[in-house]
Amino acid sequence: ILNVEQSPQSLHVQEGDSTNFTCSFPSSNFYALHWYRWETAKSPEALFVMTLNGDEKKKGRISATLNTKEGYSYLYIKGSQPEDSATYLCVLIGGADGLTFGKGTHLIIQP
Amino acid sequence: EAGVTQFPSHSVIEKGQTVTLRCDPISGHDNLYWYRRVMGKEIKFLLHFVKESKQDESGMPNNRFLAERTGGTYSTLKVQPAELEDSGVYFCASSQRGNYGYTFGSGTRLTVV
Numbered sequence: 024i025l026n027v028e029q030s031p032q033s034l035h036v037q038e039g040d041s042t043n044f045t046c047s048f049p050s051s052n053f054y055a056l057h058w059y060r061w062e063t064a065k066s067p068e069a070l071f072v073m074t075l076n077g078d079e080k081k082k083g084r085i086s087a088t089l090n091t092k093e094g095y096s097y098l099y100i101k102g103s104q105p106e107d108s109a110t111y112l113c114v115l116i117g118g119a120d121g122l123t124f125g126k127g128t129h130l131i132i133q134p
Numbered sequence: 135e136a137g138v139t140q141f142p143s144h145s146v147i148e149k150g151q152t153v154t155l156r157c158d159p160i161s162g163h164d165n166l167y168w169y170r171r172v173m174g175k176e177i178k179f180l181l182h183f184v185k186e187s188k189q190d191e192s193g194m195p196n197n198r199f200l201a202e203r204t205g206g207t208y209s210t211l212k213v214q215p216a217e218l219e220d221s222g223v224y225f226c227a228s229s230q231r232g233n234y235g236y237t238f239g240s241g242t243r244l245t246v247v
Binding site for chain 1: 178225238
């Protein structure tokens with residue numbers, strides 16, 4: 024069973040500040056890693072698919088990096104806005120197309 | 135292309151009753167996953183089908199839960215008998231074999247009273 028750790032579990036950030044959080048995973052048996060944005064009662068929204076060591080991806084104010092050798096991915100949000108409040112999920116794709124979910128980082132942007 | 139569809143979108147049942155949830159994956163997607171989010175807790179994986187075969191059902195909480203995917207198309211998840219702790223949102227996702235793009239359904243919100 025793969026162990027995907029996300030930290031912190033929850034995070035309060037002042038509007039306008041930048042923030043980042045982490046997804047850690049075993050460096051072996053890695054195929055791909057997804058970041059999702061999740062709001063309660065909605066489907067998770069795919070943000071990034073990360074596959075290669077050193078990947079850096081950006082979508083608006085949100086960006087992500089991947090280090091498969093040391094087993095972590097960072098998600099960065101620049102200039103946080105209230106609409107960024109959500110749970111951010113890290114999902115590890117392992118062998119046989121298996122999915123392992125992290126527990127999520129619950130982000131609250133305070134005006 | 136049509137997305138992953140789930141129904142019902144909401145279900146309220148009494149403890150002890152039976153409920154069947156359905157997931158229609160994107161046509162041609164061999165991989166189908168069920169998972170759920172219980173109120174206030176993390177999203178948990180339930181099981182993974184590859185076509186009609188159960189690839190991994192390690193996340194199924196107990197034998198009150200039965201998932202099927204006859205013919206490798208849509209899948210059903212039956213809860214019998216339902217308990218209060220089964221309340222939550224049940225999601226389904228699908229993908230093509232070897233493709234890391236997963237499409238999620240909108241979920242079924244199950245409330246057991």
